[in-house]
Amino acid sequence: MLQTLSLDWSADEQILDARLLPSEKQQIIELLAQRINGRVPLGYLLNVAYFCKQPYYVDSRVLIPRSPIAELIDNRFMPLMTDGAGINPKQGVNRLPHSDQPYIPERILDLCTGSGCIAIALAYAFHDAVVDAVDLSRDALEVAAINVDHHLKDDQVSLIESNLFDKIPAQRQYDLIVSNPPYVDASDMADLPAEFQHEPDLALAAGQDGLDIVRKILARA
Numbered sequence: 770m771l772q773t774l775s776l777d778w779s780a781d782e783q784i785l786d787a788r789l790l791p792s793e794k795q796q797i798i799e800l801l802a803q804r805i806n807g808r809v810p811l812g813y814l815l816n817v818a819y820f821c822k823q824p825y826y827v828d829s830r831v832l833i834p835r836s837p838i839a840e841l842i843d844n845r846f847m848p849l850m851t852d853g854a855g856i857n858p859k860q861g862v863n864r865l866p867h868s869d870q871p872y873i874p875e876r877i878l879d880l881c882t883g884s885g886c887i888a889i890a891l892a893y894a895f896h897d898a899v900v901d902a903v904d905l906s907r908d909a910l911e912v913a914a915i916n917v918d919h920h921l922k923d924d925q926v927s928l929i930e931s932n933l934f935d936k937i938p939a940q941r942q943y944d945l946i947v948s949n950p951p952y953v954d955a956s957d958m959a960d961l962p963a964e965f966q967h968e969p970d971l972a973l974a975a976g977q978d979g980l981d982i983v984r985k986i987l988a989r990a
Contacts, residue, residue, distance in 0.1 A: 772815045773797050808963035820886040821893065826915045830908040831884040832972045836949040842890045846945070874898050874944035880933055880986060881905075881950045883972060885913030885926065891947065892925040898944075903929045903937070906971055933982070934989045946990055954979035 771778055773796055774789075789797075803809045812818040812833035818825055820834035821842055827833050877900045879888040888902035902917075904910050910928050917926050931937060953961075953973045965973070975981045 770797055772817065773800060809967055810964050813967060818884075818886075821890040823886075823890065823893070823920070825884050825886045825889075826912065826919065827884050828912060829967055830906070830969065831912045832968050834884060834886045836887065838887055838947060838949055839890065842887070842894050845894060876941075876943050876945075877901070878937075878943040878946045879903065880946065880948035881972070881982070882913055882928070883909050883949075885916045885928070887947060887949060888913070888926050889916055889920050889922050891945075892920075892922045898925065900926045901929055901937070901941075901943075902926055903931045903933065905930070905932045906969070909969075909972070933985055946986075948986055950982040950986060951975040952979045952983065 771780055774793060776784060800814050803814055804811060810833055812827045813829055816826055816828055818827045818834045820836075821839045825834060874895055875898055877888075877891050877895065877898050879885075879891060879900060879902045882888050882902035882904045883906075885902055888900045892898065892900050900922075902913060904913065907930055910930055913928055917923055917928065929936060951971070951973050952975050954975065955977045957979070958970070958974050961973075975983070
């Protein structure tokens with residue numbers, strides 16, 4: 770209701786006690802009907818979803834952000850990345866296994882970027898890093914461009930239309946590669962709940978066992 774009425778999520782009690790105009794009530798009822806009867810995800814109805822505590826524009830061209838990668842970003846990928854002694858340096862991670870000097874990733878790759886939320890969250894987490902955000906879908910990249918512009922990350926995040934690594938120069942190396950790729954197997958694709966059927970198949974389906982894209986990423990990373 771707050772989003773529909775263009776009110777802040779932290780509205781005070783005085784606003785919450787306000788009466789709605791008939792036109793405002795009707796707008797909310799129409800959204801509820803789409804959510805309940807059409808099973809349209811809330812993110813698509815409101816064109817907004819939150820990731821790493823930041824709002825992102827979403828529509829049916831992209832998945833609605835819900836990746837546990839958000840927790841990794843919030844924790845700066847600890848303890849997955851530590852210094853050479855296994856110690857967790859808060860300011861960054863080490864470049865080489867035998868080095869105990871922490872560093873901040875300078876170049877990051879986000880594969881299958883979709884709405885761009887992961888790439889942008891990485892740019893927030895690592896202020897001095899350059900992030901390449903890659904997706905096969907031009908439609909998805911159009912949504913990502915909206916979000917990059919909204920978050921003023923044009924100087925950090927570059928959008929690249931590519932099938933995984935295909936259009937990335939071989940000499941370009943990354944300190945960190947992140948991906949939330951399609952991972953739904955054929956059996957689950959055939960039995961998806963109605964909400965997920967509103968999302969693009971390209972961002973979900975990944976072959977018979979759900980690992981088609983993962984294998985390609987690991988083979989070429």
